[in-house]
Amino acid sequence: AQSVTQLGSHVSVSEGALVLLRCNYSSSVPPYLFWYVQYPNQGLQLLLKYTTGATLVKGINGFEAEFKKSETSFHLTKPSAHMSDAAEYFCAVTLRGTGNQFYFGTGPSLTVIP
């Protein structure tokens, strides 16, 4: 079975500090991995994705994530947090050829402290 684990429901960082949001996945076959962001009262929008090729993936708003197969991880980072980064962040996995059955993690909610 496929699953995604995101530890912690709330993460707080100071403005200008490093953002690190962890994601570990479980998959029996090579996965596609995604990070989505959800701002208050909005739908989810794609930050970045890994499918094949380069394992360090750059996304929008200065975020990037690295696929590490040996660690089954896809952690999201941003060098310097902005107030506008406050949102929910979801990691998701889907399997090639499964008709796009997505499995989402449970957050966390990122707070940026001025």
Added chain:
Amino acid sequence: DTAVSQTPKYLVTQMGNDKSIKCEQNLGHDTMYWYKQDSKKFLKIMFSYNNKELIINETVPNRFSPKSPDKAHLNLHINSLELGDSAVYFCASSTRAGSTGELFFGEGSRLTVL
């Protein structure tokens, strides 16, 4: 033009009533989904349609009935509403075969059952 649009955005209703949520996408995608997001922000797939055919039907009470009149529309009808149905319902779309298939989400429909 909004890519994935849902109506209504807010629904407040009494237990026992029947309600519908409509979704339309103008991205030319062939697959559409309904997700339920609970109060803890957990996203759970409910249904998926590909070219008007039901392909994912998770364990959802049969009070929930999806309908896809064409591949650009996927509506959700809920009968005999219960308190536990209160949630945000997201419509999403994607392409399916042969693609990385990221999901494009609508802004959500917040259902409150009193």
